[in-house]
Amino acid sequence: NDLCKVIYVVSQGNSTKIIILQDNLYFDSYSDVTIHEEMIADHVRTNTYRMGILRNSESIRGKVVLDVGAGTGVLSIFCVQAGAKKVYAVEACSIAEQAVKIVKQNKMEDRIEVIRGTVETVDLPETVDVIVSEWMGYALLHESMLNSVLYARDKWLKPGGLILPSEAELYIAPVSDPVVEDRLHFWYTVKDQYGIDMSCMSDFARKCIMNSDITVNSVTVEDVLSHPARFARVDLYSVTAEELQSVKGQFTCECFGSASVNAFCVWFTVTFPSPDKPPLVLSTSPFKPETHWKQAVLYLDEPADVYCDLILCFITIFLVLNYLLVCGCKVS
Amino acid sequence: NDLCKVIYVVSQGNSTKIIILQDNLYFDSYSDVTIHEEMIADHVRTNTYRMGILRNSESIRGKVVLDVGAGTGVLSIFCVQAGAKKVYAVEACSIAEQAVKIVKQNKMEDRIEVIRGTVETVDLPETVDVIVSEWMGYALLHESMLNSVLYARDKWLKPGGLILPSEAELYIAPVSDPVVEDRLHFWYTVKDQYGIDMSCMSDFARKCIMNSDITVNSVTVEDVLSHPARFARVDLYSVTAEELQSVKGQFTCECFGSASVNAFCVWFTVTFPSPDKPPLVLSTSPFKPETHWKQAVLYLDEPADVYCDLILCFITIFLVLNYLLVCGCKVS
Numbered sequence: 001n002d003l004c005k006v007i008y009v010v011s012q013g014n015s016t017k018i019i020i021l022q023d024n025l026y027f028d029s030y031s032d033v034t035i036h037e038e039m040i041a042d043h044v045r046t047n048t049y050r051m052g053i054l055r056n057s058e059s060i061r062g063k064v065v066l067d068v069g070a071g072t073g074v075l076s077i078f079c080v081q082a083g084a085k086k087v088y089a090v091e092a093c094s095i096a097e098q099a100v101k102i103v104k105q106n107k108m109e110d111r112i113e114v115i116r117g118t119v120e121t122v123d124l125p126e127t128v129d130v131i132v133s134e135w136m137g138y139a140l141l142h143e144s145m146l147n148s149v150l151y152a153r154d155k156w157l158k159p160g161g162l163i164l165p166s167e168a169e170l171y172i173a174p175v176s177d178p179v180v181e182d183r184l185h186f187w188y189t190v191k192d193q194y195g196i197d198m199s200c201m202s203d204f205a206r207k208c209i210m211n212s213d214i215t216v217n218s219v220t221v222e223d224v225l226s227h228p229a230r231f232a233r234v235d236l237y238s239v240t241a242e243e244l245q246s247v248k249g250q251f252t253c254e255c256f257g258s259a260s261v262n263a264f265c266v267w268f269t270v271t272f273p274s275p276d277k278p279p280l281v282l283s284t285s286p287f288k289p290e291t292h293w294k295q296a297v298l299y300l301d302e303p304a305d306v307y308c309d310l311i312l313c314f315i316t317i318f319l320v321l322n323y324l325l326v327c328g329c330k331v332s
Numbered sequence: 333n334d335l336c337k338v339i340y341v342v343s344q345g346n347s348t349k350i351i352i353l354q355d356n357l358y359f360d361s362y363s364d365v366t367i368h369e370e371m372i373a374d375h376v377r378t379n380t381y382r383m384g385i386l387r388n389s390e391s392i393r394g395k396v397v398l399d400v401g402a403g404t405g406v407l408s409i410f411c412v413q414a415g416a417k418k419v420y421a422v423e424a425c426s427i428a429e430q431a432v433k434i435v436k437q438n439k440m441e442d443r444i445e446v447i448r449g450t451v452e453t454v455d456l457p458e459t460v461d462v463i464v465s466e467w468m469g470y471a472l473l474h475e476s477m478l479n480s481v482l483y484a485r486d487k488w489l490k491p492g493g494l495i496l497p498s499e500a501e502l503y504i505a506p507v508s509d510p511v512v513e514d515r516l517h518f519w520y521t522v523k524d525q526y527g528i529d530m531s532c533m534s535d536f537a538r539k540c541i542m543n544s545d546i547t548v549n550s551v552t553v554e555d556v557l558s559h560p561a562r563f564a565r566v567d568l569y570s571v572t573a574e575e576l577q578s579v580k581g582q583f584t585c586e587c588f589g590s591a592s593v594n595a596f597c598v599w600f601t602v603t604f605p606s607p608d609k610p611p612l613v614l615s616t617s618p619f620k621p622e623t624h625w626k627q628a629v630l631y632l633d634e635p636a637d638v639y640c641d642l643i644l645c646f647i648t649i650f651l652v653l654n655y656l657l658v659c660g661c662k663v664s
Contacts, residue, residue: 033533033540037518040530050526077528101532183369190372194382196409198372200433201365208365 036072036095042292045134048282050078052164052272053132055280057082059162063129066090068119068152069145073099075132076112087112088128090119090152119152130162136268136293146234147241163236165270170232171285174261175223177297180209181262210262210299219265219286219295228267228285262303266296368404368427374624377466380614382410384496384604385464387612389414391494395461398422400451400484401477405431407464408444419444420460422451422484451484462494468600468625478566479573495568497602502564503617506593507555509629512541513594542594542631551597551618551627560599560617594635598628 040046053060053075061083067076070089076099079087089099089112096116103112115122131152135145153163187201234244265286272280284293372378385392385407393415399408402421408431411419421431421444428448435444447454463484467477485495519533566576597618604612616625 033515033537036533037515037537040522041518043525046526072530072533074526074528078526081527098533098536102528102530105529105532186369186373193375194378194406194410195413196406196434197437198404198434200437201368201404201430204430205365205369 036098038292039071039134040074044289044291045282045293046074048272048280049075049134050081052274052280052282053078053082055272055274055277056130056162056164058275060084060130064088064126065130065132066119066124066128066152066156068131068133068149069135070099070114071095071134073102073112073114075134077103077106077108079130079132080108080111084111084130088124089114090122091116092118119148119156124156127158128156128161129158130164131157132164136168136270146244149236150239150241150244153236162273165272165282166236167271167279168234168236169230169269169271170266171228171268172231172264172266173228173286174225175219175263175265175297176225176259176261176303177217177219177223177263177299179217180299183209210301217265217294217297218290219297221287224265224286225259225261228287260303261300263297263299266298267293368430370624371466372404372406376621376623377614377625378406380604380612381407381466382413384606384612384614385410385414387604387606387609388462388494388496390607392416392462396420396458397462397464398451398456398460398484398488400463400465400481401467402431402446403427403466405434405444405446407466408446409435409438409440411462411464412440412443416443416462420456421446422454423448424450451480451488456488459490460488460493461490462496463489464496468500468602478576481568482571482573482576485568494605497604497614498568499603499611500566500568501562501601501603502598503560503600504563504596504598505560505618506557507551507595507597507629508557508591508593508635509549509551509555509595509631511549512631515541542633549597549626549629550622551629553619556597556618557591557593560619592635593632595629595631598630599625 060079062085065076065079065084065087067073067079067087067089070076070091072095073089073091076087076089089096089103091099091114096114099114103109103114115124131149133145133149133152135149149163153161157163184202184205187198187205190196190198267284267286269281269283269285272282274280282291284291284295286295392411394417397408397411397416397419399405399411399419399421402408402423404427405421405423408419408421421428421435423431423446428446431446435441435446447456463481465477465481465484467481481495485493489495516534516537519530519537522528522530599616599618601613601615601617604614606612614623616623616627618627
């Protein structure tokens with residue numbers, strides 16, 4: 001199964017590092033129940049999608065929907081709850097078998113058609129009025145999931161059709177991660193404990209921990225050293241695959257005070273239009289209730305001291321490269 | 333939440349890697365600092381090895397030692413602290429580079445020689461008086477790590493030489509794991525939350541969670557349903573590689589009371605001889621302080637109800653097969 005790439009995630013305590021490897025090892029984690037447990041138990045995620053879909057029921061009622069990467073079919077069922085006449089739930093991985101059972105258990109097999117395959121290769125009997133997708137939903141597993149949504153838009157969405165969510169934004173802020181400092185310091189404590197000087201391991205630890213891979217962490221508000229800066233915005237209606245490959249990242253942050261920056265924290269929001277209301281935002285900000293996405297942390301090679309009121313200007317092309325790559329964007 | 337891990341040992345080219353599935357995929361390797369942090373921060377493990385070695389200083393002082401799978405060289409340094417004249421620290425992975433630095437930082441390069449390679453292929457200038465090894469130390473990475481210790485014993489240990497630790501024992505007890513029941517029940521709660529009946533996912537979840545792979549868990553005393561039963565004992569001085577391949581597992585457990593058994597918990601002890609004292613035991617029992625090994629849990633396909641005072645007789649050949657395989661034993 002080409003879509004389900006192998007990704008290794010290193011876990012320690014509440015910190016998870018994602019390493020994307022280019023090798024032949026294959027593991028389809030979407031076949032395992034755990035990832036789906038995590039997504040559905042994430043109330044911020046699931047409820048915001050539900051509200052985002054229900055708020056657009058005027059555009060969904062009696063209409064035809066395409067769910068890109070449908071998983072267990074939950075978003076498709078929300079669309080039926082919003083009045084959809086027909087939903088094509090396209091899912092490439094074997095979890096589609098569970099989606100079939102769930103659709104049947106909820107007596108919606110007349111309205112939801114689960115189609116096993118990639119959205120790039122399936123054949124639908126008709127174009128659709130609405131596209132719904134959780135392409136960022138643990139989408140780190142699918143590098144090109146956003147590309148799949150754009151492909152579906154270009155091939156299957158009627159002119160003037162609705163895309164949910166309709167917009168995505170990426171934010172960055174410098175952080176001071178205390179856990180890393182503790183982990184580096186640990187090697188200085190072994191001498192008192194066991195009479196062995198292991199302080200030279202601290203350099204090795206620094207190279208292992210503070211590298212160019214992204215780490216998924218819970219970043220607390222106290223760790224964030226400046227107001228966030230938005231560095232990218234994607235309009236799902238208009239962005240092209242080529243544009244995704246050349247998103248520039250440039251921003252400035254004004255730090256709250258003096259601190260040592262050892263990392264950047266990156267997170268995203270997605271937005272659902274809301275007729276007659278402000279748009280509904282699903283945010284993975286450290287300033288908001290936590291989601292299963294937590295935040296992405298990119299460590300600096302060396303901490304950098306920053307001072308109060310100093311404007312910091314960062315070209316983040318390298319730093320955000322890894323993160324945006326996994327979201328299906330490329331940074332030049 | 334690092335309560336629950338499922339371990340796959342995967343061969344990739346010439347190297348063996350672990351994939352540990354937790355909430356996400358988990359990748360670990362002896363080249364990464366994390367595993368060494370975990371081992372050295374495990375005070376029960378490291379201090380028991382230290383005490384086990386120091387208590388045998390009469391047999392180590394002025395003698396020659398072989399450390400099989402030396403890692404960062406900690407056990408080798410303990411042997412020098414116990415008076416060893418010379419230690420050959422054999423380590424196959426790149427962490428050997430750190431061992432060299434640590435030995436130097438502790439000014440022991442005249443007494444500890446770090447040799448990069450497998451114990452099966454390295455050439456030592458002499459036979460040794462003592463073998464020390466932590467072959468169970470996250471030894472899941474090396475299926476045949478115990479085999480390597482036996483190989484080293486047969487090739488390099490002088491007659492009458494000392495092996496630390498000298499004995500290993502495996503224990504088993506039936507358990508009732510509450511987390512699994514919660515995870516299976518979760519799918520029944522989605523209807524109230526989102527109006528979607530996902531109860532059919534419970535069967536799929538059961539197949540994913542309660543399979544024949546081993547899971548590493550913290551098992552609490554309350555979860556254990558009977559006194560433990562010892563089902564295997566390995567005498568490091570005399571066991572042969574062939575015998576390791578045919579360890580039979582048969583035992584009886586008398587449960588404390590009525591309960592539903594959904595798994596078996598397996599753990600080990602290793603023993604260090606202690607001249608003029610009772611032997612020193614490093615235990616990973618759920619009844620003892622926790623170590624980084626936690627316990628191994630093997631789930632039943634279906635829970636089994638057990639009743640007070642009923643003698644339960646289990647043939648655990650299949651159940652322990654997976655676990656013992658990864659410890660380098662085979663069960664017939």
